[in-house]
Amino acid sequence: MLNKSLHRKIYLHAQYLEHRLASNFIFYTFIIRCLHNDFIANLLNNQAVALFKKQPN
Known part of the structure; x- marks a missing residue:
């Protein structure tokens, strides 16, 4: 299982990429x-x- 800080980093990075x-x-x-x-x-x-x-002048 991923530790919470790594999971959070991946999540934030995904959010960032989505925003970009x-x-x-x-x-x-x-x-x-x-x-x-x-x-x-x-x-x-x-x-x-x-x-x-x-048009004629």
């Missing part, structure tokens, strides 16, 4: 969402520019 994983996941989804929004914004911007150029 969760925060990294949130961080990466945030970055992906930002990149995705930039991509969509660029597409819309390009379409707006194209429409503007098509």
Whole structure:
């Protein structure tokens, strides 16, 4: 049987890793969402520019 302090250390380490994983996941989804929004914004911007150029002065 594991002694209590070692068991506690393993438990805390697992908690820490879980927390790191969760925060990294949130961080990466945030970055992906930002990149995705930039991509969509660029597409819309390009379409707006194209429409503007098509219009006669």
